[in-house]
Amino acid sequence: MKNLKFLFLGTLFGFILIKAEVISWFRIQEMFRFQSFHMYGIICSAIVVGMISVFLIKKFNVKTFSGEEIKIAPKEFNKGNIFGGLMFGLGWAMTGACPGPLYALIGSGLLIVAVILISAVFGTYVYGVFRDKLPH
Amino acid sequence: MNFLTQPWPWYVAGPLIGLMVPFLLLMGNKAFGISSSLRHICAACIPTKAKFFQYDWKAESWNLVFALGMVIGGLIAGYFLRDPNPIQLSESAIESMNALGIKDYSGLIPSEIFSFSSLLTLKGFILIVVGGFLVGFGTRYAGGCTSGHAIMGMSNLQFPSLVATCCFFAGGLLMTWVILPFIMKL
Numbered sequence: 001m002k003n004l005k006f007l008f009l010g011t012l013f014g015f016i017l018i019k020a021e022v023i024s025w026f027r028i029q030e031m032f033r034f035q036s037f038h039m040y041g042i043i044c045s046a047i048v049v050g051m052i053s054v055f056l057i058k059k060f061n062v063k064t065f066s067g068e069e070i071k072i073a074p075k076e077f078n079k080g081n082i083f084g085g086l087m088f089g090l091g092w093a094m095t096g097a098c099p100g101p102l103y104a105l106i107g108s109g110l111l112i113v114a115v116i117l118i119s120a121v122f123g124t125y126v127y128g129v130f131r132d133k134l135p136h
Numbered sequence: 137m138n139f140l141t142q143p144w145p146w147y148v149a150g151p152l153i154g155l156m157v158p159f160l161l162l163m164g165n166k167a168f169g170i171s172s173s174l175r176h177i178c179a180a181c182i183p184t185k186a187k188f189f190q191y192d193w194k195a196e197s198w199n200l201v202f203a204l205g206m207v208i209g210g211l212i213a214g215y216f217l218r219d220p221n222p223i224q225l226s227e228s229a230i231e232s233m234n235a236l237g238i239k240d241y242s243g244l245i246p247s248e249i250f251s252f253s254s255l256l257t258l259k260g261f262i263l264i265v266v267g268g269f270l271v272g273f274g275t276r277y278a279g280g281c282t283s284g285h286a287i288m289g290m291s292n293l294q295f296p297s298l299v300a301t302c303c304f305f306a307g308g309l310l311m312t313w314v315i316l317p318f319i320m321k322l
Binding site: 015031071095109 | 142143144146147149150151152153154155156157158159160161162163164165166167168170171173174175177178182184186187188189197198199201202203204205206207208209210211212213214215218223225226228229232233241243244245246249250251252255262263264265266267268269270271272273274275276277278279280281282283285286287288289290291292293294295296297299300301302303304305306307308309310311312313315316319
């Protein structure tokens, strides 16, 4: 059960997402309409904390709890970052959710969100099938 | 107890979300990212010959377990410790969404759009099914979502993640300001 710690961490993350209200379609609309600082504050402070953490881990060559060297795979640039990014952006404003919030919303009892998730899985599947034919 | 039922301000929630990055790195050398779980679900559940799904998804099972944890976290925070009050949106936001025809602000998401009865309408089908498809297709095509690119990628100063994050926003703005008003009239 080495995955148990990830179950715990995921539970914590799902909890935070609900308490942060970032799972709310209303909040996402508010963000894209520039009518509140809430979402921007969350995303920016999360990035700053993440950045400082990664910086410190690299600077002091921090190891994992089990003593492994920490390695972060770089992201390779391709046109998918643009085309796929735009597509996801459209879907984000339609459903008001990125993949993470989908899981948390289903947990909160909103079963209709499972339809969004199934559709998202299907979207990933269609991408995988046509991947070679898409510009990258 | 109030702290557990009330919504959290951005300066509490944001840093906690950011801490997922070092937690995952320290606990198991894992890069924070959620949308990969959709790919693992395909690889695990859909019989296919597509090369994109021919890999050892079990080696990435931590990601699926993490996603399962998120469902549990959503159950605890959004069901058992549910804040009974509606979300404190800005007045201007409510005004804008009123103009889109939204009236019910009591839940986490608008019941006028996201319900099984709305799924059978053109508007509901587009927003739920087509929207979901775009989330799944787009995140994989882009190589990540808000967590993988905007938070993990930016934390690691990755240029592709900056590009992707800007495109997420561009797509969202285009939908919100140009396309959504049409869909809401359907």
